[in-house]
Structure formats: C-alpha cells, structure tokens
Amino acid sequence: MRFMVTAIDAFGHINATLGFAEGLKAAGHEITFVHREKHRNLAIKRGFSFIPFDETLVGGNPEELLFKWIDAFAEKFRQEPLKRFIEFASEKQESFEAQAKFFDTLNDALDKIIIDNPDKFDAIVHDLAAPFPFLYKHSIPWFQLASTNPLILYPSGPPPFAGYSVHSDQTAWNEFREVYSRAHAILTEIKNKGFEAAGLKDVKFNPAVFVDIPQSFGFYHYPAELDYTECEPRRPNWYRVDAWIRQPDLDTEFVIPQKLQDKPGRLIFFSLGSLGSADLVVMNKIIAILAKSPHKFIVSKGPRGDALELADNMWGENYVNQIKVIQGVDLVITHGGNNTFMETLYYGKPMIVIPYFYDQYDNAQRVVDKKIGFRVNPYDIEEDYLLNCIENIFNDKEMIDRVKSISHNMRNSNSLNEAIKMIEKQIEINNNKVQ
Template sequence: MTTAKTIAFFPEAAFGPALNCVGIAQELKKMGHNPVFVCDRGFAGVFAEYGFEEYLVNMSGDMSDEEVANYWDDFIANHLPHFHLSPLDQIETYVAPVWEAIVESAVSAEDDLKRQLDIIKPGLICVDNVIMFPAITKAGCPWIRIISCSENEITDPLVPPHLSGCSPGDVTGFEQFQTRFESAVADTHKDFNDFLATKDLPPYPAGEFFEPSPTMNFLLYPKPLAFERATPLPESQFQYLEGCVRNDGEYTIPAFPQALDNTPLIYVAFGSLGDADVELYQRMLATFAKLPYRFLMKVGEDLSVYEKPDNVHLKNWYPQPAVVPQVDLFIHHGGNNSFNEALYFGKPAIIMPYCWDGHDNATRIDDTGYGKKLPRYSWSEEALIESIEACLSDANMATKLQAVAAHMQQSEGTKKAAAVIHDVLQEANA
C-alpha cells in the first residue's frame, strides 16, 4: 500500500449501520489506513471496543446523558401501539415523527460535526445515514454514502417506495404510499430545506432528505435480490457489497436438555429497539415451549419478566454474525443487518416486521422465496409453527439459499468496500 490515510466513518446512532461500518473499517485497518469514527455521544465506547478512535458530536440537543441513553428505547416504547398498524397507516403515527427527530438531530449535530472534521482532516468520509449533513459536503474531501437500509432508498419508478412494504408492480400502492408520505412530512421537509439554505445548499425535492454521493455509493443489499430498475445503477457510482458482515469472533452454543440434542436450532432476534415488546416475546415463548426445537432468543435487559421453557436460551445480547452460521433458521424483524446475515450464511428467515425498512425486507424475502413473511402481531400459533416447519423442510428454498450464500461470501463485501475506498483515495491524491 502507498500512503496511509485517515478515513472518517459517520454512521447514524443505531447498531445496524454502526456495526456495518465496523466491518469495513476492520478491513481498512488491515490495509494500513487509519479509520476513525464520528458518532453521537450516546454511542461513546461502541467503536472504541473494536479498537477505533472516536470523535463525539452532539446530535441530541440539550438532553442529559441519561436521556440520550434512553431516547430511542423510550421513543419505541411510546410508539408500540403504532406497530400494530400497516405501513401505510404508520406514516402519520410513526414515520413522520421519526423524520422530525432525524431532522432535529442533523441540525443539532452540524456545528460539532464541522468542528470534529476540522480536527480529523480526513482524506475521505463514509456517511451511513438517511439524511444529508452539510458539514460532510463542505469538508473538502470525497465522501461515500453507505446505504444500510433496503436498496429502495435509491428511488426508481419500478422500485417500491422506501418503507412501504409494497411488492414490485403494485403501482396503486406505490402512488398511495408516496402521496401520504410527502404530505405527512411536508412541514419537516420544509424545515430541513430551510436549514440547507442557511448552509448555501440547494433544496431537496418533496419527500427527499438525502442524495447519492457523486463519488461512490455502497449498497449493502445482495445483488441477487436487487429490484429491477427503469434506470440501472451505474457501477462507476454504485457498488453492491452483498451484505457486509463483520467479524464478531466465535460463539459456543449453550447446553440444552439432552433430549433435544441434534434438533434444529432457531435464533430469534428483533433488534435492540424491538426488545421493548415484552408481551409479544412472552407469547412467542409460549409457542416455542410446544416445539421440539432449540431456540436462542435475544430479549431485553430484564430476563425476569419471562417464563423460560427448557428448550429456549435467553440473553440480552448475542454476537449475531458468530451465531447465525450455526443455526437452522433465523426469525427476525427485517433490519438490514439481519436480512443480509441470514442470506450471507444461507439460512432461511421468517421476518416479522414492525417498522421502517423491515416492511420492505419482509415483503422481499417472501416475494423472492428466500424465507417467509409473517405479521408481527396478528399471527396465529398455527401459522407460526407452519412457517417454521416450512422453512426447515423446503428443499427448493435451501438450494436457493446455498447459491446466494456462495455468491455473497465470494464477493467479500467488507474487503470490496475497503478496496474501493482505497482506490478513491488514491485517485483523489494522484
């Protein structure tokens, strides 16, 4: 390698994007570069644990450290009733309030972000977020956008609107969702455009809060599941990373009763924000208790609220990329990390979405035959059991999963991203 450069990663304050960036940063570090992380103060220590230097920004206004730590958990808990609604009816109740919070955080972060980038003086910035930060475009170096959510963040007339949960071809559904979305976020969108104007940046079209990078954009989505587009994405500006699975060490499967030896192992995880849904988890545990399978289930910090069957192991955190290769089925919420990791390791998935791009990923996994979509709340015990048994026994699905896993693993997304970043840096400094 020639000259080592400092690369600033700026992921949104959520574990999915944060840990995707860690995977890329690990590869850049091996190449001799100096990846560092710019992050919300509520994420202090997350990247240091992986050995990376952190630069903190205030994305939370005047909130105390305790309020910052609990913000999204409290936000999700307050919105639990809205997760019973369809993606269309979540627009006004959940999606619009989230966008309001995102815009507020972008405005709050701007001064700190500019100050930290002035200190870091990066050769390149990787931003993994859903909103533009003016300080990124004005930092005087190339920037790369990482798209951790579904690839439908990059719009196209043939691709379902982001967050809609629509299938391709549902033109009426597309139009209905987009019209309601643009109306619901109109005031927030105006506030954001007004903010951009103060930084001498042009406004965004209705309903849009970000743009593709003119340099390079990484899509974590696996290309075999990519949507057909009216305008194909040029490889010179868009690269599919085919997942982007980080190294999380090794995991030893805990002991279960001897009678369950060699039975299928099922992993259940609904993300850190999904753990507020205690009632749902209790209902699932009651169903799992009746099945001749082993379960690893991620839940919240308080394990005492659950009656644990002998065939279930409960924990508040698992090193997911180390767990998924060892299981036979993954039941999750449709977050893009979980979506990709199941495919990367060739595991069938049952997706039970509750919000955001989980709706899109659940529809996509069902439409393409790599797993099953199940409603998060209105499922019957019989439907859940049937879906589990179908995923464990479907030979055609298993064949498809083996093929997509081989494709994704051969692509080595983290190494591919690091190599592209290296080439962009070389070209910028030529």
C-alpha cells in the first residue's frame, strides 16, 4: 500500500511520525514523506520517497518567527501554567492568531500535494495536532497519530497541559479548564469559522485536545505502565501503541567526546528541545547549576546554541544525534516533550523533567506519580534541589529498575505491528466498499 505520511512542522511530531512510518515500511508498504524541503534528508535516509511543500505557500522563516514568539512571551513561559494562561486570556492573543494562520498555511500546502498527485496514495498517516480541512476534501482514508501525552484522550482526568497529578485536588481542575479555554478563544473561533466556511459544520477544533476525531481510528504511543487507565473511559477509537521510536538520524556510534573522557562522574544528557532551548535565560541558569555537579554532561544547545557558553564538565553542539546519545548516558534531563520522553524510556534511562509548556507538564508530573524520576519547574529552579535530584536517582536502585522494566516491555511489544494490521484491514474494507 502507498502511504502519504506527514506532521506539523515541529521536530517532536516529525520524529515520532517517522518512527511510525518506519514500521509501515518494515511491513512492506511504500512511504512518501511530505514536508518542507529542509527535511528531505530524513526521508531519504530511511528509504522513503519525498515530496516537498510548495515553499511559496509556506513562506517566511518559521524558526525566526518562533524566536520572536519565545522572546515576546518568555516571562509567561517561566510561570506556572494556570497563571500563564490567565495572562494569555487577558491579552489580544496575537500568538494564537498566528498559530491559526500557520495551520491554514499548512493545510493549503498539503491540499496542493494531493491535488498535484492524484491517485498516488492509498492512505494518509498524519500527526497534525488539529483538524485539517484537506483531509475531508479528498476521498483518501486517513489515520491520525497523537504523539503527545495521552491525557488529552481521558476527559475524566486532570485538565491536559496543567501538570496536575491524577491525585491532585479536583476543585482546581475546572478553574484551569475555564482559564485555558478563554486563553485559546481566538484560536478556537478562527478555526471553527474556517471549518464552517469549508462546509465542515460538524468538524470542531477543541484546544483541550488538539487532535481530530479519528475517521476510523487513531493511535497514540505511551507505555502501558504509565497510561492513564485510572482516568478511563478513553475517547473512542483511540488505540495505544507502546512505542514507535525512529531509528537514529545518523548511523555513526556515539563516542564520549575527548574533552569529557577523563573527567569523573556519570554521563548525563541535557536537552530542553528546540523550543525550550531557545529561552537563553533558562538555559544559562540550568547550565550554571549543572556546572557545579560532580558529573559530566552532553548538552543539546538548540537553535541558539552559538550564544551559550558551556562549563568545563560539559560538551555540546546545537544539534546532537539524540537517540545515540541517549543510549550512551546514565540519565536524561529533558523538557519532557513526548518524543524525547518516549525515547528516554525506550532506552531505559531515568529522567529529570524540566517542562516548558503544554503536555511537557503532564509528562513531568507522570514521572513523579509513577516514581521514575523527578520534576523541576522552570519557574522555580533551585540549585540544591536540582543537584540533589541527580544524586537521588543514581542512589535509587528501585527507580532505575522500574525504568528498565518499562523499557523491556516497550522494546518487546508487538503493538505497533498490530496497529499496522488494523490500518491494512481498514483500507481493504474501504476498497471493497468502493468496488
């Protein structure tokens, strides 16, 4: 079968989607990865075909716009989520207007791909984090991936993106939901007006979910031991896969840099992802703290890494071969983006999560609730606490064993193959109906 695979223009979603596509290819299917020209190498490396977006439609420099957005709202991102969204709700919400435009531009680019390549695809697999009109315009069956923390799929659980424990005081849950909804009012209004204009009155954007209702079914990836089964029922037609971790982007093995080889201590990977690392204030603060640790660090410095100065117990580059690095370290300090979160668990490493926004807070709290690591809030980074968290993990054999057990189950799961069989069967059913 011939699959078009795509995702929103964010590395976490792209990388996760590539992992699912690798599973499809291993099952004998033909993959065409559709995205911006700069990501062509990700497809070619994996033996996929590639079709680039029409850059005249996409336009601009999303990375520069992202930097401006981070700089403009950095103070808010350094606040706890409820206070952050209270402030967003009281402002003009230009950033959410820009997000709506981003979704519309991406929709137009993908729609043009389908129009220019009629009868090329048997199905679409996507991680677009919102309803997209082009999916309804064409007759190609589509299957949605949710590469985020799955709390969005459990309406009875804590509000997504708040970072609340399932054991927390529920009186605060409704307040957060109301504030969060007001903060995203402009985005919701613009998107839903667009659906109505496209004749899709039954399609609605829900900012508390950020996924569409599956056409037949969708898939999310999260290990069974961490899933929110205590918050069931789950939204209908969503199925869990233990993991769909992509192969490394580079085939070279990770070797401890010469600078660190003779230094004492354990080896730790530190990354706040492509977004969090753009906040140089937070990055510099954490680097200054980790400089006082007796351990050594591999640092993914991010898109603004040239402006960062690393300490003597650190080595880093703006972008590192993350999967290979994770395999070679003893601990990961991460922003908790779901892609890095899953990779860390897959390779059996405990973690300290310093969440920056959205589902990162939920992953951070899940780490605490399931006793597989620690949470450190970026708006409340205390030197002693962060350094003690590192030592407490290395001294906690039960915690390390729990993570290794989760890793073992993820790596030996057959759930991705079962998901692909579900897709194959559904496409056959659709084809039989057409005939």
